[in-house]
Amino acid sequence: MMLAAVALGASSVAPAQVAPAGAVPSVGEAVTSVANAPLLRSAVLPTADAVTREAALPAPAPVLDTPAPVHASGSLSEMVGQLRSTEAGSRELECLATAVYFESKSEPLAGQLAVGHVIANRAKSGRFAKSYCGVVFQRGQFSFIHGAALPSVPRSGQQWKTAVAIAKIVDNKLMESNVGKALFFHAKHVSPAWHASMVASIGNHLFFR
Structure with missing residues (x-):
């Protein structure tokens, strides 16, 4: 009787199937498994049409810190009126506009334009940093710079919008x-011991090369 019971137990319990370590199911097994789980079929096995459509999608364009060219015409005043904005459009123009704002916001437009050109001249000269931000943050050059960040500016104000236009x-x-090609300027009420040639006097500033 005991032998019969053992035989009966062995025939009613199938032995466990143990796959070798690292074994991967065959393609047929995988498809059969997916077919038995219809809710997951579309996620596991995308259709050929879906794969083709995904492959045809264009790659996203890189994001560049380069503003689109702007156009304006007329006198300086007319150009400023056309280009005033609260946003400079790029980090480099932000640095340039900030320098124009803090160094010359109370100057006539010609004086603000001259300050902007000094920053640009420095960036091209080979004697200073090669970017607007590099020039502005160069140690000991501009008194409005404290630390590694640009000072805050009231962006809704007309003077900031004008500085953006000038930039x-x-x-x-x-x-x-x-x-x-002036590379330096200072207010008329100061007298630094500079050995440089003065090229212009605009508003409250003297400009030197």
């Missing part, structure tokens, strides 16, 4: 200034 005019070379 765009300078960057897009829409109008030259009579300071030429």
Whole structure:
């Protein structure tokens, strides 16, 4: 009787199937498994049409910190009126506009344009940093810089919008200034011991080369 019971137990319990370590199910097994789980079929095995459509999608374009060229015409005042904005459009123009704002926001437009051109001249000269931000953050050059961040500016104000317009005019070379290739300027009420040639006097600033 005991032998019969053992035999009966062995025939009613199938032995466990143990796959070797690292074994991967065959393609037929995988398809059979997916077919038995219809809710997961579309996620596991996408259709050929879906794969083709996904492959045809264009790659996303890279995001660049380069503003689109701007256009303006007329006098300096008319150009500023066309290009005033609360947003500079790029980090580099932000640095240039901030320098124009803090160094010359109370100056006539010609004086603000001249300050903007000094920043641009420095970036091209080979004697200073090669970018607007590099020039602005160069140690000991501009008193409005404290630390590694640009100071905050009331962006809704007309003076900031004008500084943004001046920065765009300078960057897009829409109008030259009579300071030429000047690399330095200072207020008329100070007298630094500079051995440089003065090239222009505009508003409250003297410009030197």
